[in-house]
Amino acid sequence: MYEWFSSFLAELDKESATILGTGVAAVVVGIATGLRGFKKGKPIPHETAQAIAKISCGAPELKTEIVTMRHKHHELMFSISNLQRDIDRMSELLTRVEDRTRRTSAE
DSSP states (O other): OHHHHHHHHHHHHHHHHHHHHHHHHHHHHHHHHHHHHHHOOOOOOHHHHHHHHHTTTHHHHHHHHHHHHHHHHHHHHHHHHHHHHHHHHHHHHHHHHHHHHHHHHHO
């Protein structure tokens, strides 16, 4: 068995050996991590949620802020559209007043 393994390794180039070593190392680390986690016991859901929140770099807080900002943006856009309607009405009113003023001054 040892001769077969050493001849197998001798036939590998550096890239293949690196890839194979990386894969074996990942499997070993995965098994070791799983065993260590199994020995410690199952995680509590609350602690798991806190760990996920820490990993997420504040994304849930940003989401609530973005939703709040979106609501404010919609309110502002509604206010702006109301203001634009009022400006259009005032413009029409001014045009009518100017037209009447010109008619009465021309007569």
